[in-house]
Amino acid sequence: MKDYIRSVLDVVAESPFVPLEMHARKGVLAVEKLAEAMEAYCNGDQALLDERTEEIDVLEHEADKIKQKIRASIPSSVRLPVNKKDLLSFLKQQDSIADFAQASAYWMTLRPCKDLPDEIKEGFLELMANSLKTARVYDQLVGELYKLLATSFSKEEIKETMQIVPEVEKLEHDVDVLETALLKKIFEHEGEIGGAGVCHLMGLVERIGGIADKSASAADRLRSMILRR
Template sequence: MQVWTKLFAKSPFKPLIKHSEVVLNTVETLERALQAWHSGNYGEMERLAIEVDRLEDVADRIKEEIRDSLSSKLMMAVAREDVLIYLHMQDKVADAAEDTAKWLLVKRPGELPAEIKELILQMGTESIKAAKLVHEAIVQMDRVIESGFADGEIEKEYGLIRKIESVEKEIDGLDTRLMQLVLENAENLSWGDGFYVLNIARTLSNISDKAKDAAERIRLMMNK
C-alpha cells in the first residue's frame, strides 16, 4: 500500500499508469490470441486466452490496492473521485478483453467463411488499437500535469482522445458489416457458430466502447 501512496505523492497518474501497463499487456495478449484463432492454431489461442484471464485478475488486484491506498488526505492536482472513476473505467477495458477471451475458449468453430474471420480479426485489431491509445493518453495526462498544463501537452492529449473516438466509430461500422455477413451466410453457418461469432464481435466492440469511456473521463479531468 505504501508503494502506491508514494506514487500518488509524485503524481495522481503514476499509479494509474502502472495499472494501465497491465491492461495494455492484457489486450496485447488478446490480440495474439485472435491472430492464433484466425490462423487456426487453437492450441496457442487457448494458451493465450487463459493468459488474458490471468492478467485481468492481476489488473483487478492492482485496482483494489490503488483504491484502498488512495487517502482523502492526499493533496493531488485532480480530485480523488475523478481518479477513482477513471481507474474503474480503465479496468473495464481489461474486463472486456477477458470477456472476448472467454468466448474464444467456449468452442472451436466449424469452418467459418474467410470473410467473417477476416472481419473479426480486423475488429479485434481496431478495438485493441483504441485500448492501446488509452494507455498513451494516461501517460500523456501525466505529462500534462508535470508541465503545469502547458498548451502543447494539452493539445497532444486532445489529439489522442480524438483518435480513440475515431477508432470507436470505425468499430461500429465493422460490427454492422459483420452482422450482415452472418445473415448472408446463414445457410452455411450452424446456429452455434453464428451465435459464437456475434458474441465475439460484441465483446470486441465493447473493448473500444470502454476505451472511449475512459478517454471521455480524461477529457472531463482536463476541463475541470
C-alpha cells in the first residue's frame, strides 16, 4: 500500500497539481493584501494603499508565472487523473481571483476616498471581508485536491471534498446580497458623492464582488473536473 501511495505521489510531483495549489495561494494572498488596501482606502491613507497595490501587483505577476508553468507542463504530464481541457478551464477561473484583486486595488488608486459616508465605508469593508472569506474557503478546497490525489480519488474523500463547494457557492451568494445593498446605499448618497463618484464606487463594488464570483466559478469547475475524470 505504501508503495502504491508513493507511486501516486510521484505522479503528482510530475503533474500540474502541486503548482496549482501554489497558484491558488498566490491569489488568496493577493486578496488578503487587498483587504488591507481597502482599510487604507477607507482611512484615506494613500501611501499605504499604494504600497499594498504594489504588493498585489507582485503577487498577481507571480501567479501568472505559475500559470504559464502549469500550461507548459500539461502536454508532457503523464497519467493525469483528470481531463486536460477541464484542468485548463479550472486554471483560467482560478487565475481570475488574483486578477480581480489587482483590478480592485488599481481601481481604488484612481480616485481618493474623500468624504464618503460612514455607512458606505462600512459597506465596503463588509463586502471585502466576505469576499476574502470566500477566497479562503476556496483555497481550502484546492488544498483538499492534493489529498484526493494521494488517495487516488477514493469515493469517501471525493464526497468530503465536494461538501466544500456548496459552502463557497453560499458565501458567493452572500457577497451578491451585500453588493446589492451597498449599491443601494451608494445611489442614496448620489447627491453627496456626485455622478463620477457613483460610477467609480460602482466599479469598485463590481471588482471586489468579482473575487467571490471567480472563487465560486473556480470551485464549480474543480467539481466538474473531478466528477468528469
